Every structure is written in C-alpha cells, then in structure tokens.
Amino acid sequence: MERPIVMAPRIKTWIKRSLIGLFGAAALLGTFAAFSHGSAYRHGWHAMSDEDAAKMKTRLVERAGERLDLDEAQKARLGVLADKLREQRNAFVGETKDPRAELQALIAGPTFDRHRAQLLVQAKTQAVQLKSPEVIAAAADFYDSLRPEQQAKVRDLLQRRGRHGRHGG
Secondary structure, three states, X not given: OOOOOOOHHHHHHHHHHHHHHHHHHHHHHHHHHHHXXXXXXXXXXXXXXXXXXXXXXXHHHHHHHHHHOOOHHHHHHHHHHHHHHHHHHHHHHOOOOOHHHHHHHHOOOOOOOHHHHHHHHHHHXXXXXXXXXXXXXXXXXXXXXXXXXHHHHHHHHHHHHHHHOOOOO
C-alpha cells in the first residue's frame, strides 16, 4: 500500500509566503506611487531643501503650539519629534532620486523582478526598524511632557482627523 503524499504544510507555507510577498509588494508600490509625483510638499520632507523643511517644521511647531497651548520646552520636544520623523522618512526613501524608475525597473522585463523587489522591501523595512526607536522615544517625550488637558486635545484632534479624513479636522 502506498503512503499518501502530504503536501499541505508546504502548500500552506507557499501560500503564506506568497501573500506576505504580495502585501509587501503592494505596500512598496503604494509607497513608490506616493513619492512619484507632486510638488515638494506632496513628496514629503525628503524632496524639500533643508531650508524649506526648516520653514515647514517652524510652521508645524507654531501651529501646534497655538492649538495645544504649548510652552517652550514642549515646542522644543515637538521640534525634536519633527526632526526624527524627517530622518526616518529620509532613511526610508534612501538615495532614491526617481522612485518611479525603480518601480519601472521591477516590471521592465518579461517577468516581475522578484529578487529586486524583495531587496527593496528589505531595505525599506530595515530603515524603519533602525529609526523607529528614536521616533518612538521623541513621540513619547513630547506626549509625556503634555499636561492632561493638552493630551486630551491631542486625542480629540486625532479622533476628529480619523473621522473626517486628512483635511476635515
């Protein structure tokens, strides 16, 4: 009597890897699409000159300072958070001058360049992992420096943003 061939674990592993790869590629493509068109402000701080980024940071800190009634120490912590976020975004984007060209390179041949796509996903993931502790620490330092009523305003602003979309709060 022949033994039945059991391939279910391999198939399940293959399906899991395929789904993870698909979602990773979708996230990568979404990121590339976000960075591939628009003005410097839509590209994010990476595409801005240092001078423009400093102006944007100043406006952000002033606007948040007014809305949350921040003192100078809190504004300084918010500035550190803004700097850490920009550093993380720059690390995530890396040396990419033309994200659209990178995406096009993945589909330039008769088959999708899976190896290159995986390398891009790994590089982006590593950039996020390396910079995240600094961002988390800066966010925690800022939030923890807020008075309870300021924390409540932050929670309320985030809740309203989530309900009304990007420009609705």
